[in-house]
Amino acid sequence: DIDHLNPRVQKELVEWLNWLRTDVGFDGWRFDFAKGYSADVAKIYVDRSEPSFAVAEIWTSLAYGGDGKPNLNQDPHRQELVSWVNKVGGSGPATTFDFTTKGILNVAVEGELWRLRGTDGKAPGMIGWWPAKAVTFVDNHDTGSTQHMWPFPSDRVMQGYAYILTHPGTPCIFYDHFFDWGLKEEIDRLVSIRTRQGIHSESKLQIMEADADLYLAEIDGKVIVKLGPRYDVGHLIPEGFKVVAHGNDYAVW
Numbered sequence: 001d002i003d004h005l006n007p008r009v010q011k012e013l014v015e016w017l018n019w020l021r022t023d024v025g026f027d028g029w030r031f032d033f034a035k036g037y038s039a040d041v042a043k044i045y046v047d048r049s050e051p052s053f054a055v056a057e058i059w060t061s062l063a064y065g066g067d068g069k070p071n072l073n074q075d076p077h078r079q080e081l082v083s084w085v086n087k088v089g090g091s092g093p094a095t096t097f098d099f100t101t102k103g104i105l106n107v108a109v110e111g112e113l114w115r116l117r118g119t120d121g122k123a124p125g126m127i128g129w130w131p132a133k134a135v136t137f138v139d140n141h142d143t144g145s146t147q148h149m150w151p152f153p154s155d156r157v158m159q160g161y162a163y164i165l166t167h168p169g170t171p172c173i174f175y176d177h178f179f180d181w182g183l184k185e186e187i188d189r190l191v192s193i194r195t196r197q198g199i200h201s202e203s204k205l206q207i208m209e210a211d212a213d214l215y216l217a218e219i220d221g222k223v224i225v226k227l228g229p230r231y232d233v234g235h236l237i238p239e240g241f242k243v244v245a246h247g248n249d250y251a252v253w
Contacts, residue, residue, distance in 0.1 A: 004037040010044055017049035028053035028093070035060065039087035046088055055135050056096045058084055059142070062103040069107055073119065074100050078126045085133045098134040098169060101125025102143070102150075105163060108215070109156040109249075113228050116163075117210035123167065131168035132201045138164065139174045155248070158186055159227050162250035165190040166225040167217070168203045189245045193252060197222040208236060224253040 003009055020026045029049070031042055034056035046054050058081055063071045078100040088094040104124050108115040118124035126134040138160035143150040152160050157177060164171040165187070171194075177183050193199075199219055209216040214230040224241055226233055229249050241253035 004041040010041070014045060014048040017045060017051075021049060021051065027051060028055075030054075031056040034058050034084065034096075039084045042084075042094070043088045046092060046094055051093055054088075054092075054094050056084060056088075056094070058096055059099055062100070069112075070103055070115075072115065072124075074104065074124060077103075078129055081126050082130055082133070085130070090133070095133045095135050095170065096126070097140075097172070098126040098136045101127055101134070101136055101164075101169070102138070102152075105138075105160055106150070106152055109153055109159045109227065111212055113215040114210045114212055116215045116227075117207045121207065123205060123207070127167060127169040127205075131203075131205075134169040134201075135172050136164040136167070136169040137172040137174065138177065140172075144174060145176050157181070158183065158247045159250045161187055161190055162225055162227060162245075162247070162252060163215075165194050166199060166219055166223050166252060168199075168201055168205055168219070170201050186245075186247055190252065193223065193244055199223060209233075226251045226253075 017029065028051045029045070031054065034042060035058050042056065060077065060080060062074055062077050065071050081096040081098065081100065084096055085094050101123070104115050116124065118128055120128070122128035127136060138152050138157060139145070141147065144152065161173075173187060178187055197220070199222070203220045206218045208218060213228045214233065215227040216224065216233060216236055218224045224237060227250050237253055243251055243253055245252040
């Protein structure tokens with residue numbers, strides 16, 4: 001119940017942030033429950049503490065249809081994320097967690113991979129609009145773990161990582177998946193591919209196919225990723241590409 005509009009609160013929080021940065025050594029902030037106070041206030045904290053990176057948790061509900069599934073068009077949801085970044089400062093270090101991508105990906109891997117191509121032919125989440133400011137993730141301490149409030153389908157988690165670790169945006173790996181689920185080696189392999197091929201937050205994404213059982217995309221002309229159970233995709237893969245990672249219903253060339 002902090003009053004973020006109180007000048008003394010702002011002053012002391014800024015002093016604390018600067019102490020964390022200069023004395024302790026932290027160089028970035030995660031703004032928890034950022035929808036609980038205005039972007040104008042967050043801008044004060046960012047501008048006066050000068051972190052190298054800042055990410056906001058703006059978790060709001062997607063738009064759902066009568067079938068209980070997300071609507072294909074989630075533009076208002078991702079606009080809320082984009083607007084927050086714009087208000088805090090689009091040219092600065094501010095980013096937001098891409099909850100739009102998270103929500104769509106949750107459902108898409110359950111046999112509805114067509115959802116991963118928006119009506120404009122681009123990625124349907126925030127990464128389709130402003131990937132440089134989108135922090136992608138599969139689960140976090142709220143959605144997964146012991147709280148389990150909005151978990152990714154547990155048997156398809158690696159499909160989620162195959163997506164975010166090959167796509168634009170800044171991917172975030174969940175501690176539980178990496179250390180507790182026995183997925184370290186598979187995730188490590190995808191991270192090494194991203195690093196080796198120079199895939200970054202603003203990489204160019206070309207969606208090749210997006211059907212119920214197949215999602216195929218090429219990134220920067222260097223990496224191709226496949227999600228879904230369909231195996232007969234050899235005719236879609238350009239000559240010269242070789243499989244470098246694969247697992248349950250995913251593959252990377």
